[in-house]
Structure formats: C-alpha cells, structure tokens
Amino acid sequence: MAGGGGGFVEAEAIIARIETKSTKIESLLKQYKPVEALKTALEGSPPKTLDERCKSANWIVVHRALMAIKDIEGMLNALDVEYYDILMKYLYRGLSTGDRPTCDQCLKIHEKLTERAGLGCILRCLSDTLNTV
C-alpha cells in the first residue's frame, strides 16, 4: 500500500516536471528557437519510471519540439553527442505512430542522425529494453 502510494506520488511529480518543460518549450518555439526547444525536451529523458502516462507525456513534449525543426543539420550540429541515443529512441517512437507528417519528419532526421552516429546508435536503441521511451 505504501509502495503503491509512493509510486503514485512519483508519477505525479514527473508529470509536473514535464508540464514545466512543456511551457518552457512553447515559449522557446515562439522565439523561433526549435533547437533549444528540442534540447530542453530531451533533458531528463527517458523518465525513470515504468508508468506509461509519464512516458507518453514526455513523448508529446518531444514530439512538439521535433515537428518544429526545419534545419536538421543545424540541429544535429548543436546537439551534444550524449543526446544521440535518446533522440534515436524517440525517432523510433515517432515512426511507430504511423502518422504521415510525424513519420516524414522522423525519417528525415533518422537518415542524418545515422550518418553521424552510426549503426551502433540504432543497436543501442533496439537492445535497451529497460529504459524505453
């Protein structure tokens, strides 16, 4: 009972954090800074929880930032190397939605990201079944 209660509070805390992230991202996008927005969205991902709602909430935020990106090369130049693996995981989540505009965008970014990060990045995304997004 106590464990369940603790888990519930944790999820609420994570969702609250995601909401603050979301407002920050909206403001960055209004200032035409999509790269900054994506960086903010990817920070703290994946949420260290098994709760699907948290993961979905985080995905919505990342998706918003991803779709706003127009200059993919520039974005990848500005992104640190440690974010490549987590970005790749979100790209696959995007591709799994089947939604045409999302998939188009994700495919475009996927091609450029693979050129930079190599097949190892894809491997790490596929083989990590613990920290899913």
Place this chain on the structure above:
Amino acid sequence: MAVVDVHRFAESITCHAWSPDLSMVAFCPNNNEVHIYKSSSQDQWERLHVLEKHDQIVSGIDWSSNSNKIVTVSHDRNSYVWSLEGGEWVPTLVILRLNRAALCVQWSPKENKFAVGSGAKTVCICYYEQENNWWVSKLIRKRHESSVTSVAWHPNNILLATTCTDGKCRVFSTFIKGVDTKDPKAGSPAESKFGEQILQLDLSYSWAFGVKWSPSGNTLAYVGHSSMIYFVDDVGPSPLAQSVAFRDLPLRDVLFISEKMVIGVGYDSNPMVFAADDTGIWSFIRYIGEKKAASSGASYSSQFSEAFTKFYGQSKATTANEASESSKSRGGVHDNCINSIVPLSKAGSPKVMRFSTSGLDGKIAIWDLENMQEELGHQFY
C-alpha cells in the same frame, strides 16, 4: 595491412585453437567434427586429423600449450579431453553433468583445470583426479540468470570471469582444495571458497560476450550486444568501470594485446583497436585495416535508400544490386562476422604481437602487428 595469412578452410568456422608450437590449428567447421590442419609452407595447409566424437556442433576448443591437450565442448552437453598418443588423438570423456548445451571452454593458466560455460546457467570447473584417473566436474550453479557465453581465467589460476546473456559480467573464485594452493598473500577469505561470487558488473542492458583479463589481471574487458565495450580497472572491492559506445555493429570477442590496448572483433568483419590513454580513459582508436570512409558512407546510404524506397513503395530493382555489392566490398579480410580472436603467443605474455581471427565466412586470418607498432602508439609498448 597487418594481415599475414588468410585461408578459407570451410563454409563457416565456429571456433579455433592453435597448437603449442603454432604450427597446427584445430577448428570446428560448423559441424560435430574438429579438424586439425598443419601448415607446410606459405598457404599450403594439409589436414592431419579429424576428431569425431561429439554428436552436435562443437562450440568451444582450447589447446593447452604446456600439456598439449585439446579440450572440446559441444552442444551435445559433453566435453572431451584429447591427448596425443602415438600420433593419434585419443579422447577422454568428461562428464559435465549439464542438461543444456556447453557454449565455451578455456584451460586455466596452470592447465590443471578448465572452465566450461553452458546454456544451463551454470559454469563447470573440471579438474583431474589422479586416484581415479578421470576428470571431475564441479558446478557453479548460483547467480547466473541465463546462458553463460564466455569464460576467462585470471593469471592467478583461481579467479574466473564470466559473461552471460543476462547482460552481467561476474567474477568467481574457483578454489578447489587439493588442486589449488592457498596464497598466503591472498585477499579476502571469500577468495578461497569455491563458487563464491567476488564481483558482479551491471554495466550492460543487453547480452554480454567475450570477456578477457589483461596480462597482469588488473583490468577486465567485455562487450555488450548494444555496440558497447566495457572496461573495468582495478577489479576488486572498488572497481573503476567505463562504458565505451562506438559507431558500428556490435563486437563478439576481445583480446588484450598489451596492458593498455584491446582488439575487438565482431559483426563489422574488421578488428577494432581500443586503447587507454595516460589518464586511464579507454576509447576507440581505429580499425586495424583502415576502412575507407567513402566506402562506408556508400554502404550506409545504399542500405537506407533501399529502406526509404520500400517505405514509399518504389521499385527496389536498381537499389538491390547496390546493397548486395556494398556488403561484399567492405574492404577487409573477412566477409562475414568474426566470432573468435585467439592470441598467437605464450599464454600470460605481457604483449601479443600476432593473433588469429576466425569467422562465419570460414576463413582464418593471421595478423601481425610487428610493422604497426608506431601506428598503434605508445600504449602498445
């Protein structure tokens, strides 16, 4: 390039091992036999023996350098120790007491024991009992949650590192009363209990393969199936672990060629060199045979253009040829996954100058690093 000799022995090679004088090689051509070939002159190999006792594929072979014995393990859950008597190899069955396949084997540095990793989540440590004239198997049953893919002996003949498909690397003590002598300088009393787990490394989220100790026994290296290689310095109560992610396809096996340099082989069919710099940070240095950047870029884009055209429903006729060609022109010695790398030097020597690799393409390649010493840098000295 560093390749000295390449020879295609069979359709596919599972594992191989060299004789003490490095003139003969024993390998399993992906069936239940072990073939022993001797090299007479440059690229002339003749088959001397065929060891046929196992019923299923032979998954591990090791050839001891001092006692000249071959140990083979197979998916048929058995192991044989072969001795050369009067020009013929005579097998002795070792009852491992396994109910699943044996996957890997290695002689201990003193060659009085050997370790077998199995799909039964156990490791068998076998030693020779003089009174009964047979090999006895002691099982480490605890701890492993899945198949044990690889085993490696520490130079002190007691510690054994194992990697498992549950992603963890563990170090056990295999002290056996009557076979091993207790070292008065030895660390904790835990080290003298058979099957006691000394250390468990939780670095990988995916299957772990190919564990090896450095020549001094201070450092461990093993690979994960997520294109990562893990280095652990100062193995003991407070180890220093590093995870190195690299660009390309995962590795299957590693080899320490000096205290600070490791060669990894795997699905890229090209050995990779990793080294630790002066501060102790490990990183990827280069491929052994330089892969031309142009060809690697071309192979990626042709594979992906095929995927993209599939996505948009266009015809694949033109791109299919590109994809198959690019996979062959990977510009290297091996055409397919390299699954084994074996040193061609005395066990326990601090530096390895020559090594051999075998893979799914059926080739065994011998590499010599004599001319590459400057290119590899001072970590190789």
